[in-house]
Amino acid sequence: MKNGRMRIMVAGAFTARHRCVEGHPHEHTWHVTAWFRATPRTDARLFRDALDAKLAEWEGGILAEGRDWNEDLAEALATLVDCVEVRVWREADRLGAHWTA
Numbered sequence: 001m002k003n004g005r006m007r008i009m010v011a012g013a014f015t016a017r018h019r020c021v022e023g024h025p026h027e028h029t030w031h032v033t034a035w036f037r038a039t040p041r042t043d044a045r046l047f048r049d050a051l052d053a054k055l056a057e058w059e060g061g062i063l064a065e066g067r068d069w070n071e072d073l074a075e076a077l078a079t080l081v082d083c084v085e086v087r088v089w090r091e092a093d094r095l096g097a098h099w100t101a
Contacts, residue, residue, distance in 0.1 A: 007084065008038040010048040014055040018068035025062070028090045030070070034077055035085040050080050070097035 015029045032055065036047045054077060067076060074088040074097045089096025 006038045006040055006042070007035045008042060008044045008047055009033055009035050010044065010051050012048075012051050012055045014059040016058045016061050016063050018063040019065070029092070030058075030073060031089050031091055032073075032077060033087045034080065034083055036080070037082045037084050047080075047082070051077070054080065070095060071099075073097070074099040 011031070011033045013029055013031045015027060017025050017027045019025050032051065034047070034051055038044075038047075058073075063073075066072060070088045070090065074086045077083065077086045077088065078099045078101070084101045086099045087096060
């Protein structure tokens with residue numbers, strides 16, 4: 001038996017609007033990868049479905065203040081069951097955030 005920890009990674013993306021520091025509303029596409037604690041042969045679709053459900057809440061909407069920056073989004077996604085690591089980034093801006101347990 002190997003020593004170590006099993007992690008399952010799932011990815012997704014969503015597009016939503018938020019206000020920049022100057023207060024202008026505009027749209028971004030955020031990309032997400034999330035890692036979950038797992039055992040061998042865990043059904044990864046459960047994690048994918050949980051991530052997809054959360055991203056669907058934000059898709060096409062206007063993100064609330066305090067939940068509208070990369071760091072805020074990563075922290076919100078970290079509340080998913082068994083989530084141990086999240087990366088959120090806006091590829092076009094080359095900006096992102098990384099949360100880890």
